[in-house]
Amino acid sequence: MPINKLAHFSVRTPSLDESRRFYCEVLGFKEGFRPPFKFPGLWLYRGGDEADFGVVHLIGIDKDDPEGLNEYLGAKEEQALHGSAAVDHLAFLATDLPDMHRRLRARNLEFRERTVPSLGLHQVFVEDPSGVTIELNFPAQEAVALQLGQ
Numbered sequence: 001m002p003i004n005k006l007a008h009f010s011v012r013t014p015s016l017d018e019s020r021r022f023y024c025e026v027l028g029f030k031e032g033f034r035p036p037f038k039f040p041g042l043w044l045y046r047g048g049d050e051a052d053f054g055v056v057h058l059i060g061i062d063k064d065d066p067e068g069l070n071e072y073l074g075a076k077e078e079q080a081l082h083g084s085a086a087v088d089h090l091a092f093l094a095t096d097l098p099d100m101h102r103r104l105r106a107r108n109l110e111f112r113e114r115t116v117p118s119l120g121l122h123q124v125f126v127e128d129p130s131g132v133t134i135e136l137n138f139p140a141q142e143a144v145a146l147q148l149g150q
Helices: 016-026 067-073 097-106 140-147
Strands: 003-013 029-032 041-046 056-060 087-094 111-115 121-127 133-139
Touching: 003 016, 003 133, 016 029, 016 041, 016 056, 097 121, 097 133, 097 140, 111 140, 121 140, 133 140
Parallel strands: 003 056, 087 133
Antiparallel strands: 003 087, 029 041, 041 056, 111 121, 121 133
């Protein structure tokens, strides 16, 4: 099985600072490293452990410049971001990118891919039958090997 474990969940929020206070001050998560995405956000970790790229990813909405977020994760109506609808996606750490490509193509599932700047992660995004976005994080070297035909 290529899925190793749940990596993180992401919450898209119009109230980034309020969400930060809740997750950090109430639940005890700590802010940590986040790649230089073209939209606001925070990656939150358990204590000082920055392994596995965070537990909760808060995704902020820049009302003056929403294009970076819309381009990376897709547009969502702000008024719909309440309750479970605010959960933007679930992410898993995975291995065997070629096998996942085969599985997705065998089922004619649309997916999109990108490599995260500065992290060495290659991401595959696909929607489950209920429309929940699933993010699969593979080591970037697997994508490079595919491009090189290895």
